[in-house]
Amino acid sequence: MNRLDLDVLLDDPGTAIIVCTGSGGVGKTTTAAALALRAAERGRRAVVLTIDPARRLAQSMGLTELDNTPRPVSGVDGSAGGSLDAMMLDMKRTFDDLVESAATPQKAAEIRANPFYEAMSSSFSGTQEYMAMEKLSQLRAEAVAGERPWDLIVVDTPPSRSALDFLDAPKRLASFLDGRFIRVLMAPARAGGRAYLRVFSAAVGGVAGVMSRLLGAQVLHDVQTFVAALDTIFGGFRQRAEHTYELLQGEGTWFVVVAGPDPDALREASYFVERLEQEGMPLAGLVLNRVHTSVIDDLTSERSLAAAEQLEEDGVHPLTAGLLRLHADRMRRRDGEQQLAARMYGAHPDLPVVEVPVRAQDVHDLDGLRSVGADLGSG
Numbered sequence: 595m596n597r598l599d600l601d602v603l604l605d606d607p608g609t610a611i612i613v614c615t616g617s618g619g620v621g622k623t624t625t626a627a628a629l630a631l632r633a634a635e636r637g638r639r640a641v642v643l644t645i646d647p648a649r650r651l652a653q654s655m656g657l658t659e660l661d662n663t664p665r666p667v668s669g670v671d672g673s674a675g676g677s678l679d680a681m682m683l684d685m686k687r688t689f690d691d692l693v694e695s696a697a698t699p700q701k702a703a704e705i706r707a708n709p710f711y712e713a714m715s716s717s718f719s720g721t722q723e724y725m726a727m728e729k730l731s732q733l734r735a736e737a738v739a740g741e742r743p744w745d746l747i748v749v750d751t752p753p754s755r756s757a758l759d760f761l762d763a764p765k766r767l768a769s770f771l772d773g774r775f776i777r778v779l780m781a782p783a784r785a786g787g788r789a790y791l792r793v794f795s796a797a798v799g800g801v802a803g804v805m806s807r808l809l810g811a812q813v814l815h816d817v818q819t820f821v822a823a824l825d826t827i828f829g830g831f832r833q834r835a836e837h838t839y840e841l842l843q844g845e846g847t848w849f850v851v852v853a854g855p856d857p858d859a860l861r862e863a864s865y866f867v868e869r870l871e872q873e874g875m876p877l878a879g880l881v882l883n884r885v886h887t888s889v890i891d892d893l894t895s896e897r898s899l900a901a902a903e904q905l906e907e908d909g910v911h912p913l914t915a916g917l918l919r920l921h922a923d924r925m926r927r928r929d930g931e932q933q934l935a936a937r938m939y940g941a942h943p944d945l946p947v948v949e950v951p952v953r954a955q956d957v958h959d960l961d962g963l964r965s966v967g968a969d970l971g972s973g
């Protein structure tokens with residue numbers, strides 16, 4: 595296994611963006627926060643963009659307000675000259691700002707007043723991923739313009755089912771707006787009154803007719819005007835998505851893929867690693883988080899279990915027998931994880947990897963993050 599030492603990445607002044615990705619619940623937010631804190635305490639001026647921090651972690655980082663503005667994290671050791679700001683993504687607000695900046699004030703007001711906007715800005719699949727990317731480019735622009743002191747941006751990604759969603763979001767949003775479904779919906783709104791009537795009365799079996807019956811004419815009208823309005827700023831969307839994509843492919847950006855030692859997470863990680871290669875996006879390596887270890891790792895599961903059974907048969911030392919069983923369980927688990935990991939490493943022999951042991955408790959404060967950070971770096 596090729597050991598990944600993330601300190602090398604954090605200490606390189608050329609590293610400007612680190613994106614932590616992986617499937618849901620594997621430890622992306624924890625890894626992003628731990629890396630940003632470690633970077634700050636090693637002298638970087640870092641900002642971490644979190645998406646969905648667990649409540650206690652958010653509190654310990656001062657992320658109590660969802661106002662889309664990075665704020666200093668207190669309790670960070672700045673003696674090496676670094677600092678840490680943190681923010682939590684407000685998806686709805688980022689979408690609002692985006693519409694505001696891409697459309698005329700009148701158009702923007704029109705879009706925002708549309709009932710369909712509410713639904714799309716808060717729940718359209720891919721919106722959160724897209725908004726995370728959007729926010730990343732904004733933070734980057736502020737840093738480059740010298741409005742903010744940051745020389746490193748660490749990005750967490752949304753709790754998607756699949757890690758690929760983050761990369762696919764801009765395209766998905768674009769193809770949604772470009773798609774056949776939308777074109778059919780748009781037809782009556784774009785054309786004049788007669789075409790409108792024709793579509794609605796004659797094409798009873800058509801999409802618009804079906805939609806109209808399912809949703810009601812008012813809703814359909816709302817959707818149409820909404821899409822018509824979005825359409826006018828759509829060029830803006832696409833351009834921005836492309837710009838962010840370039841940023842992600844550019845020098846100074848690194849992806850860190852996080853996975854847990856289970857088949858699903860590793861499969862996702864594998865897809866992601868391959869995808870990054872195809873897209874020419876730079877991959878720092880894999881964080882295998884929450885691995886089980888044991889301090890007595892020369893006592894195998896089998897021997898431990900046999901010893902427990904022997905003690906139980908003899909009717910002595912019940913506590914020791916219980917501990918031996920616990921040890922046997924843990925070793926069995928560890929062995930299973932190691933087998934899975936070995937398969938992953940075998941399939942990607944050049945992939946740098948760092949393993950982070952599972953903690954007895956959630957990682958919910960700066961000390962917890964420091965300890966994870968030490969595992970991610972060189973101790």
Ligand SMILES: Nc1ncnc2c1ncn2[C@@H]1O[C@H](COP(=O)(O)OP(=O)(O)O)[C@@H](O)[C@H]1O
Pocket residue numbers: 617618619620621622623624625646647648753883884950951952953954955956957958966
């Ligand atoms: N190495 C670890 N040991 C113990 N708990 C962990 C570890 N890494 C993460 N956790 C916990 O697992 C939960 C999910 O982690 P989180 O970073 O929020 O995952 P994600 O952002 O990928 O959904 C959190 O409660 C976190 O504290």
Ligand SMILES: [Mg+2]
Pocket residue numbers: 622623624645646647750751752753
């Ligand atoms: Mg998360």
